[in-house]
Amino acid sequence: MMPIQKKLILTETKLFLREPAAVFFVVVLPAALLLVLGASIPGFRDADPSLGGERVIDTQLPGMMVLLSIVTLALSSLPSTLVAYREKGVLRRMSTTPIRPTALLVAQIAISAVVAVLSTALTLTLGHLVLGVPVPRQLAAFAGVLVLGAVAMFSIGLWLAAVAPNTRVVQGAGAVVMFPLLFLGGMWLPRDLMPSALRVVSDFTPTGAFGQVLRDTMAGHAPGLPHLAVLAGWALIAGIAAARMFRWE
Amino acid sequence: MAIISVHNLRKTYGEKVAVDDVSFAVEEGEIFGIVGRNGAGKTTTVECVAGLRTPSSGVVEFGAGLTDVKEQIGVQLQDCSLPDKLRVGEALDLYASFYSRPADWRSLLGEVGLDPGTAFSALSGGQRQRLSIALALVGNPRVAILDELTTGLDPQARRDIWKLISRIREMGVTVLLVTHFMEEVERLCDRVAVISSGRVLAMDSPEGLIARAGGRQRIVFRSTAPVDALRALPEVTSVSRDGDEVVVTGTGDLVAAVVGALPSGQLAGLRTERTTFDDAFLALTGHAAE
Structure with a gap:
């Protein structure tokens, strides 16, 4: 079983790297945005009273870039690939071999997970070296919430892949879901500045909760239990829905 | 003993009957055809044979040492492509x-005449089908199931595929061909x-079926002479x-009889x-086939 999976993962990795758009939006863009915005926008490197005295480049901007990378992977890259595989009969062809098409699903999720970790590491390392973005103070907790948040987002992406009938729909739906979720996650308006009603809505979204616990652990605070519960809830609901509704053809 | 006995x-999907009552046996080493119009139930039948669908009733049996369907049957289905x-x-x-x-895929590559470096999206229709055949054979199967391989191909590409299928039989692989x-x-x-409407109408060699359908010859010519005398010839029916x-x-x-009888x-x-x-x-x- 293991060597087979290895070759499948290797092949799927090559295919991922051959999609320049995916690599750009998931890996290059978040890191580049952090560096360019962090270096060029006046005030991003100064203590900001509206963020409780933090600098924008401390947790808000890098946290949002990590969120951007994982949300793009989970809601755009992963479901588009899986729906295209179903639409083109790649999964059906695989089901005629001794390998179950589940192996392809596992390979895709594994690659997405590795890319999420690498992209996060690249963004934070470059941010640290170029702009002096602090290393997450609660590194273990940061890693933990990264995993939980990624699981929640990937589950939603898989759910999307399960219900979308074709690639056009999955790409359209991915975009329609992604932008409000990024907004509620605090991408354009930091959660600190949201009107309280909006922030309550944000608290219950996967991106709002994810963005907050990323920033919490980067700043050295313990992640808030309610936010962790929201993430776990989304992971559970979307994961079960995806598993029940996923079709191979 | 037959290698596949159905x-x-x-197979029904709710009210819809895809396959009504189909029985046939495929002997080892032969090319066995399943022929019928679109929607006759051909694909569903072979999908049941390949273990991709569970029959509503009926049995598919394997003989001649065929014990593991997924390992020993290579399948090429319609509308299955690969990542671009x-x-x-x-x-x-x-x-x-x-x-x-598995078979040595490099020698299979030579057999189907493809360049290993070509991306799937750059292959022509005929090349994609040749790759599909190679993928169906790469597991070293006892049986290859090939579904509508030549649909949509130009005549030259179709002839190339036919040559390849004959080669598969020479390699000792039994072929179940849907067309x-x-x-x-x-x-x-x-x-x-x-097969028609989910049932087997007839099963024989192509020549046998032709003979059953009349097996008659028909000759056409122009002549101004009286031809009534031809009716008396034993070879002539009309x-x-x-x-x-x-x-x-x-x-x-x-x-020869007709030519000899006329001045x-x-x-x-x-x-x-x-x-x-x-x-x-x-x-x-x-009905006509298509």
Whole structure:
């Protein structure tokens, strides 16, 4: 079983790297945005009273870039690939071999997970070296919430892949879901500045909760239990829905 | 013993009956055709054989040492493509890794005449089908199931695929071929089952089915002389005339008999027409194939 999976993962990795758009939006863009915005926008490197005295480049901007990378992977890259595989009969062809098409699903999720970790590491390392973005103070907790948040987002992406009938729909739906979720996650308006009603809505979204616990652990605070519960809830609901509704053809 | 025996296979989807009652047996080493119009139940039948669908009732049995369907049956289905950027060599290498005793994919590559570095999206229709055949063979199967391989291909590409299928049989692989091309059946199949509305209408060699459909020859020529005398010939079954054109049907050495019976110089523009599998199919099902 293991060597087979290895070759499948290797092949799927090559295919991922051959999609320049995916690599750009998931890996290059978040890191580049952090560096360019962090270096060029006046005030991003100064203590900001509206963020409780933090600098924008401390947790808000890098946290949002990590969120951007994982949300793009989970809601755009992963479901588009899986729906295209179903639409083109790649999964059906695989089901005629001794390998179950589940192996392809596992390979895709594994690659997405590795890319999420690498992209996060690249963004934070470059941010640290170029702009002096602090290393997450609660590194273990940061890693933990990264995993939980990624699981929640990937589950939603898989759910999307399960219900979308074709690639056009999955790409359209991915975009329609992604932008409000990024907004509620605090991408354009930091959660600190949201009107309280909006922030309550944000608290219950996967991106709002994810963005907050990323920033919490980067700043050295313990992640808030309610936010962790929201993430776990989304992971559970979307994961079960995806598993029940996923079709191979 | 047959390598595949299908007994009273039935597959329904709710109210819809895809396969009503199908039985046939495939002998080891032959090319067995399943022929019928679109929607006749051919694909569902072979999907049940390949273990991709569970029959509603009926049994599929395997013999001759065929014990593991997924390992030992190679399948090429309709509308199954590959990721656009996957290269031919990578696809074969990957699919070879799925099987416990794969064939050497590099020699298969030579057999199907493809360049390992070509991306799937850059392959022509015929090349994609050749790759599909190679993928169906990469596990070193006992049986290859090939579903509508030549649909949509140009005549040259179709002939290339036919050559390849003949090669597969020479390699000792039994072939179960699904098609709605009558010419393909005549050229390739040792035996064929004609399926219509989910039932087997007839099963025989293509020649046998042609013979059943009449097996008659038909000759057409122009003549101004009286031709009534031809009716007396033992080879002749019917004679009809429309102005100068005479149509004679019959069996045996019909041409020699007719030519010998008419005075020389009384016959022009002679052509013979043979019953084809197309005619046989038409006679069996009451419909043209496509």
